[in-house]
Amino acid sequence: MMPAQPSIQVSLPPPFNSHSVHDQSKTPTLLTQGAEALVFRTTFLTPSTPCALKYRPSKPYRHPILDKGLTRQRILAEARVLVRCRKEGVRVPAVLAADWEAGWLLLEWIPGWTIRRCLDAFLTPEDTESPSHRNDDNPRAAELKDLMRRIGLTVAHLHSIGVIHGDLTTNQQLPTSLAGTITLIDFGLAVQTTQDEDKAVDLYVLERAFAATHPAAEELFRGVLEAYGGAYNGGRQALKRLEDVRLRGRKRSMIG
Amino acid sequence: MLALGLEGSANKLGVGIIQHLPPTPSHPLPSSSSSPSPPTSTTAHSLKLHPHPLPPPQIRILANLRHTFVSPPGTGFLPRETAQHHRRWVVRLIKQALKQAAERLDCVCYTKGPGMGAPLAAVAVAARTVAGLWGKKVVGVNHCVGHIEMGRTITSSSNPIVLYVSGGNTQIIAYASHRYRIFGETLDIAVGNCLDRFARTLNISNDPAPGYNIEQLAKKGRRLLDLPYAVKGMDCSFGGILASIDVMAAELERAEREGGKWRVPGGDGEEKDVVTREDLCFTLQETVYAMLVEITERAMAHVGANQVLIVGGVGCNERLQEMMGLMAESRGGSVYATDERFCIDNGIMIAHAGLLAYRTGFDTKMEDTTCTQRFRTDEVYVGWRE
Numbered sequence: 246m247m248p249a250q251p252s253i254q255v256s257l258p259p260p261f262n263s264h265s266v267h268d269q270s271k272t273p274t275l276l277t278q279g280a281e282a283l284v285f286r287t288t289f290l291t292p293s294t295p296c297a298l299k300y301r302p303s304k305p306y307r308h309p310i311l312d313k314g315l316t317r318q319r320i321l322a323e324a325r326v327l328v329r330c331r332k333e334g335v336r337v338p339a340v341l342a343a344d345w346e347a348g349w350l351l352l353e354w355i356p357g358w359t360i361r362r363c364l365d366a367f368l369t370p371e372d373t374e375s376p377s378h379r380n381d382d383n384p385r386a387a388e389l390k391d392l393m394r395r396i397g398l399t400v401a402h403l404h405s406i407g408v409i410h411g412d413l414t415t416n417q418q419l420p421t422s423l424a425g426t427i428t429l430i431d432f433g434l435a436v437q438t439t440q441d442e443d444k445a446v447d448l449y450v451l452e453r454a455f456a457a458t459h460p461a462a463e464e465l466f467r468g469v470l471e472a473y474g475g476a477y478n479g480g481r482q483a484l485k486r487l488e489d490v491r492l493r494g495r496k497r498s499m500i501g
Numbered sequence: 502m503l504a505l506g507l508e509g510s511a512n513k514l515g516v517g518i519i520q521h522l523p524p525t526p527s528h529p530l531p532s533s534s535s536s537p538s539p540p541t542s543t544t545a546h547s548l549k550l551h552p553h554p555l556p557p558p559q560i561r562i563l564a565n566l567r568h569t570f571v572s573p574p575g576t577g578f579l580p581r582e583t584a585q586h587h588r589r590w591v592v593r594l595i596k597q598a599l600k601q602a603a604e605r606l607d608c609v610c611y612t613k614g615p616g617m618g619a620p621l622a623a624v625a626v627a628a629r630t631v632a633g634l635w636g637k638k639v640v641g642v643n644h645c646v647g648h649i650e651m652g653r654t655i656t657s658s659s660n661p662i663v664l665y666v667s668g669g670n671t672q673i674i675a676y677a678s679h680r681y682r683i684f685g686e687t688l689d690i691a692v693g694n695c696l697d698r699f700a701r702t703l704n705i706s707n708d709p710a711p712g713y714n715i716e717q718l719a720k721k722g723r724r725l726l727d728l729p730y731a732v733k734g735m736d737c738s739f740g741g742i743l744a745s746i747d748v749m750a751a752e753l754e755r756a757e758r759e760g761g762k763w764r765v766p767g768g769d770g771e772e773k774d775v776v777t778r779e780d781l782c783f784t785l786q787e788t789v790y791a792m793l794v795e796i797t798e799r800a801m802a803h804v805g806a807n808q809v810l811i812v813g814g815v816g817c818n819e820r821l822q823e824m825m826g827l828m829a830e831s832r833g834g835s836v837y838a839t840d841e842r843f844c845i846d847n848g849i850m851i852a853h854a855g856l857l858a859y860r861t862g863f864d865t866k867m868e869d870t871t872c873t874q875r876f877r878t879d880e881v882y883v884g885w886r887e
Contacts, residue, residue, distance in 0.1 A: 280799035305831060306794050306824035308787045310725045411734065434734060 255283055255302060258347040273298055281319075282433060286354070289341055295354035296341055299323075299433075302348065317345040319433065324350060326408055326435040333406040335399070336428045355428045361415035361458050363392065368459050392420065393465050397472025399427045400451070405477035409443045411435050414454035415462075441479065445486035448473070452491075502607045502860065503563070505598070505631070506852025509587045509624030510616025510644050511668060512570040512578040516594040517849030518602040521856055522559040553861040555885045558853075560654060564598035565842060565849045575704045577697065584619035591627040598848075606637055608864065610855025613641030614876030616669065621872035629870050640855035641865040644846075645670060645878040649681060650857060651850035652812040656837035662806045664797050664825070665878075667813035667846075668693035671793070672878060673735055673800045679883045684800045685735025692789050693815045695739040699785060702750045703778055710845070715782045716818055722783020724768055724776060730788060735799050737792045746785050753778065790821045794828045807834025817844045857885040 256262060261273055273285035276297075285298040301320065303312050320343055330337040339353040358366070367389050396418065403410060410417065411434030420427045436443070448470070455462045455469075470487075474480045508515035570586035572578045611628035614621060632639045649663050663674040663681070671687035690698075693712060700711030705718070728745050731738040753776060756763035764774040797809055809829050811822060822838045829836045843850065861884040 278802070280795070280802040304791075304795075304828070306827040307791045308725050311730070311787060311791055314727075315730060 255300070257285070257298075257300060258344070258349060261285075261287060261298060261300075261349070279433075289351055297338065297352045297354055299350045299352065300348060313346075316348045320345040320348065320350050323432050323435065326432045326437065327352070329406070329437070330403065330408060330429075330432075333402075335402050335406065335408070336426050337432070338428065338430060355419050355430060357419040357425070357428070359416045360392075360396065360418045360420070360427075363420060364415065364459055364462055364465075368461050388424070389465065390468055391424070393468030394472040395420070395427050397469040397474075398476050399429060400448070400469070401473045401476030401480055403429060404444045404447070404483065405479070407437050407439045409436050409438055409447050411447070413447050413451040415451075415458045416454075439479070441483050441486040442490075444479070444483040445490045448483065448487050449490045452487075502856060503602070503604055504640070504852040504856035504859065505595070505606050505609050506642070506647075506848040506850065506855060507591070507595075507609070507611040507624050507628050508644070508647070508846050508848045508851045509591075509620045510612045510614070511620065511846060512572075512583050512586070513567055513846040514570075514587045514590050514594060514624070515565075515567045515846055515848035515851070516591070516598045517565045517847055517852045518563040518598050518606075519849055519852040519856060520561040520563055520604070521860070522561060524556050524559065553884050554887045555857065555860060557657070557659075558654060558857070560853065562849055563602035563604070565847055566594045566598055567845070567847055568594060569709070571708045574706050575701050576707075577701060580617045580619035583617065584623040587620050587623040587627075591624065595627070595631060606635065608632075608638045608640050608855065608859045609635075610640040610642050610851050610859075611870070612644045612647070612851055612872070613865075613870075614644065614873035616644060616872075616874065618872070618874050621874070625870060625872045629867065632870075633867075638859065638864040639867065639870050640859050640863065641870060641872075642851045642855045642858070643876055643878060643881045644851075645672070645674075646681060646881050646883070647850035647854040648812040649674065649810075649878075650854040651843050651847075652810045652816075652837065652839055654853065655839050655843050656810060658808050658810050658837040660806070661808035661810035661837060662797060662800050662804065663810045663812060664793060664816070665813045666692050666793060666811065666815035666821075668697055668815075670813065671737070671739075673796055674878060675800060675804050675806065676883070676886065679886065681878045681881065681883060683877070683879055684803065685737070685796045688733065688736050688738040689740040690743070692739055692793065693813070695743045695789060696785070696815070698743055699746055699750070699782075702747050703781070710814065712815060712818065715786065716820065718779045719782040719786045719820065720779075722777070722779040722781070724765075724773075724780040724783070725787055726765065726776065726780065726784045728784060728788045730792060732792050732795055735796050735803070737796055739789060742785070742789060746781060749776075749781055750778075753781065786818075786820055790818070790824050793821065794824045797825065798828050798832070801832060801834070807832055809834065809836045811836065811838045812844065814845045817841050861885050 273287035276284045276286055281301055283300045287298050288294055289296045301316050324340045324343050327337050327340050338355050342351040417431045418427050418429055452466055455466045470484060474484045502521045504519055506517045568590045570578055570583050609628050609632040611625055628639060645665055648665055660676060665672045665674060669691050671691045672683050673685040674681045675684055696712045696715055700715055705711060705714045729741045731741055753763040762775045765776050766774055768774040809825055811825060816838055825836045
């Protein structure tokens with residue numbers, strides 16, 4: 246569901262608020278408003294370098310000390326995880342600049358479609374009742390299967406370096422083209438841990454997102470898990486844990 | 502229609518009588534509901550096939566009585582003593598409520614769960630007894646659903662995100678296709694439990710409620726100290742926060758025992774370094790309420806809602822209401838909250854939710870009128886909403 250559009254105009258911190266009226270192309274455009282951050286598309290250094298600006302405005306309801314501390318902590322954590330991923334070869338947006346006092350993080354612009362859009366493009370135009378997408382002779386089916394495999398490998402790579410995405414949905418992964426490398430985005434909830442439980446919950450969230458995206462996508466998800474399980478040492482264990490997580494649905498029994 | 506509601510899932514014993522008035526011409530009943538008397542053999546199962554949405558009810562509160570078991574400062578309420586309290590008071594409260602209502606009841610509603618076992622059982626026995634004496638149907642009610650329905654009706658909020666915060670529960674709830682779905686919840690103890698136990702640490706009175714007394718002290722607090730901040734997606738956790746603030750309270754107590762004051766550097770100046778009990782209460786409130794507002798905001802962004810309803814005992818807290826109001830305002834929405842009559846556990850909410858279910862044809866068979874400590878909000882089929 247689309248998040249509600251902000252009813253109150255947000256004023257960006259400098260230097261993003263000083264675009265000249267003559268050059269409208271440089272004005273940051275709002276892409277999404279999440280619970281905490283607003284994501285803008287803007288340019289940096291040169292007018293032809295697009296980038297994504299993630300701005301965390303201060304929250305009026307929070308005590309100023311708490312607010313400053315949380316904003317700083319979260320921007321730094323996100324930047325650190327991104328830098329770490331890049332160092333280890335996981336494809337993520339590069340960190341271009343950050344100001345944790347002012348509350349913003351500037352990231353490389355990643356062109357491409359979200360996995361969700363790719364799936365929609367694959368699955369919607371044709372009658373999804375027909376088994377065509379399951380037929381291995383179909384070139385589209387083979388392409389789709391390969392996409393699933395690459396999603397599995399990407400997530401496995403991320404987990405193998407001890408990073409948990411925290412909000413892995415089909416909107417958070419962008420293949421630059423349908424056959425291209427998959428880039429993971431939005432590390433706002435990422436944590437660094439190597440526990441099977443966290444990996445399993447990450448996979449569970451992705452599984453639910455697949456199921457919510459498209460009825461046929463649920464079956465495709467098996468391809469993701471297959472690739473995931475064989476990709477690194479802890480993969481099988483994480484999948485085993487996923488079975489437990491599925492059973493309890495990430496919920497605890499209420500005590501009262 | 503009239504219902505008696507009995508609530509006793511924790512230390513409050515509540516007895517309420519509610520009346521659902523016939524719909525005014527502006528809210529005509531759907532044609533299918535022209536026969537309000539339910540078939541006797543209806544079970545919860547068959548209801549799943551036949552939702553029976555009701556218009557927003559017009560209610561009249563005929564009685565809303567409560568008696569609270571207050572334990573001495575520094576102690577909590579134990580199951581056995583609380584159950585004894587409920588058994589001691591339930592007959593008196595029911596008699597008093599009936600005197601106020603003086604009209605014919607349609608059903609007897611009681612809290613089936615979740616809650617503390619012994620107090621729940623004490624009240625379930627009372628409900629069974631009076632229903633048997635008077636030959637009335639019994640309706641077992643989920644405590645959380647009671648809070649939600651009462652809050653929705655009192656504030657006339659149609660489809661809000663619900664923050665349910667009390668001594669036993671902390672949940673973010675949104676309604677979707679006949680269920681109240683839990684989007685986020687505490688991973689360990691409830692926020693109210695965190696406050697209650699800190700009140701015990703400080704030896705604050707439990708009268709009228711530990712949380713209320715913390716709120717009064719917090720109003721005089723100035724200094725915000727560093728506490729853990731435990732939000733994980735739409736879930737949160739309070740165990741580590743309680744442990745940290747307890748350590749601070751112990752430091753403070755030791756300093757005071759030695760005849761001095763507890764100073765924490767960073768307050769800018771000799772006198773401002775002094776930390777008081779009021780500062781601890783302030784710190785605890787600011788931190789845990791910021792967490793609650795944050796996860797509520799995340800749920801709102803997730804489902805695209807802009808109304809918030811706060812229910813449960815902690816929902817009385819004015820600072821929480823104020824913070825939630827600021828958040829809702831920045832999203833172009835509004836916050837709904839009720840006062841202590843409906844926020845804190847009461848019988849009227851059980852009567853109300855029970856009567857809503859009863860009007861859709863639901864009742865609990867005598868052999869099923871048990872109670873349970875574990876009863877999730879999303880287990881209840883909400884047949885009375887579209």
